[in-house]
Amino acid sequence: MIDETLNEIKEEALHFLKEIIRIPTENPPGLNYDKIVEVIKSKMEEFEYKTEIFYPSEEELKRLVKFGKGNRPNLVGYLGNGNVKIAFNAHYDVVPAGEGWSVNPYEGVIKDGKLYGRGSADMKSGLVAQLYAVELLRREKLLPSSLQIIQTFVPDEETVGNINAGAYYLMEKGVLKNVNYTIFTEPTGPDNVCYGHRGALWAIIKVYGKKSHGGLPQLGVDAVKASVQIINELYNSVPDITSSYNIIPSVAKKPSILVGTIKCGSWMNIVADYCEFTIVRRLVPEERLDDVRDKILHVLDDVNKRTGIRYDYDEFYAIDTIASNVNDKIYKIFKEKVKEVRGKEPELVLSPGTFDIRFTVKEGIVSINYGPGKIEQAHATDEYVELKDFYDSIKVLALVLLELGKI
Incomplete structure (x- = not known):
């Protein structure tokens, strides 16, 4: 019936x-x-x-x-x-x-x-x-x-x-x-x-620079350039491991990071004094949230030490x-x-x-x-x-x- x-x-x-x-x-x-x-x-x-x-x-x-x-x-x-x-x-x-x-x-x-x-x-x-x-x-x-x-x-x-x-x-x-x-x-x-x-971490990263004329970028602090460095290092920070758990589809058995949005600058001929981008980091069960967060913060601190660039890290979602x-x-x-x-x-x-x-x-x-x-x-x-x-x-x-x- x-x-x-x-x-x-x-x-x-x-x-x-x-x-x-x-x-x-x-x-x-x-x-x-x-x-x-x-x-x-x-x-x-x-x-x-x-x-x-x-x-x-x-x-x-x-x-x-x-x-x-x-x-x-x-x-x-x-x-x-x-x-x-x-x-x-x-x-x-x-x-x-x-x-x-x-x-x-x-x-x-x-x-x-x-x-x-x-x-x-x-x-x-x-x-x-x-x-x-x-x-x-x-x-x-x-x-x-x-x-x-x-x-x-x-x-x-x-x-x-x-x-x-x-x-x-x-x-x-x-x-x-x-x-x-x-x-x-x-x-x-x-x-x-x-x-x-799987676990996940979502955050907004805000990078602060200093404006100057586009013909004199040496006088500014380029938030875009610093953001590019951070983004590259974040992508490179994801370990190349494969989970033993049955995560679907199979490509998801590897951890990943995504920079989903980027908002920078106010005009093409001005050194950007602000850049904001979002990250979504996916964890496999073999990873721990605290370790992943520490690695992200280490990347930010490292770029700060090398360039003097200031940043804010706004994490609004994190779960193992x-x-x-x-x-x-x-x-x-x-x-x-x-x-x-x-x-x-x-x-x-x-x-x-x-x-x-x-x-x-x-x-x-x-x-x-x-x-x-x-x-x-x-x-x-x-x-x-x-x-x-x-x-x-x-x-x-x-x-x-x-x-x-x-x-």
Whole structure:
């Protein structure tokens, strides 16, 4: 019967996925957050959830939000009254679409069995899958009475942070603290069961020089030149090691550093007295955060000693590798159900990118990630999700809930 009902709701689920992809929730700055929350809330109430929206106050936003502005609504829905509390979590914000797409990133174009659009993989397909997995069981009157489902839809995952106005804020408010399990639906692929992620360090480095005429650069202190030295040395500071952990894709088994943005100078004929750039350093599990930070600071201090250039180091996100308890029975259940639906033994993997699972694992909550999107599509131009993967993930999640209802 589940297969029959799944076939009946496929078009409905796809239509809803296209509907929310058409709402550009780009972050930063945090566009259309209130709009998408109202759309999802309406759908949840149609599915008989009791809903609640948590809004950080203006004072809380000053503490929680480093990038962007405006409301940061967190939508929570409750279904059932069982003693086993299963929380699902998805973020509704997406990274900016940027240029170079072959399709409109906010139209929801379907070609060759794939749905294209910003957020199709990361992670609006996961958001819809977790909602319709529960709905599949509700319509079949198979949702176990022993369960309470808590759906959480949050902002600001994409701008990370040691704290944020999304999942972290819900942890502060106690919404996610007393659950038995948290299931995330980030894009780690429908043939993978994910138990955590690599470590990461994000920072803004500000370099201060002194202006002078472009014809007399010797009289100035060139912030661009010093920044180039720092950047080169930071890139060279990353060790050439390969992790023994199953991190996907395989290129992520090596640590990396990225200088994502650079902002320097005010005019081409003036020696730049200021340069600002961002770094994202990805750690493999064999590395320790303190050691990586010390190496970065050593590079900055070394250039300072050689050139006299001043700098500020603003680190706003830093975390070691996060790993949940893979020996818990939920991992066994997921692996069995993925194999049943997909016809192959799933891989147990770490994600290359960090996500909100860090907040629940730190609280001792057994957490797991299973989502339809592939990690290689996250943040990509012409991002897509395969429709088969989307539908299969709905079925996997539904079957997992049936098993969790027996424990």
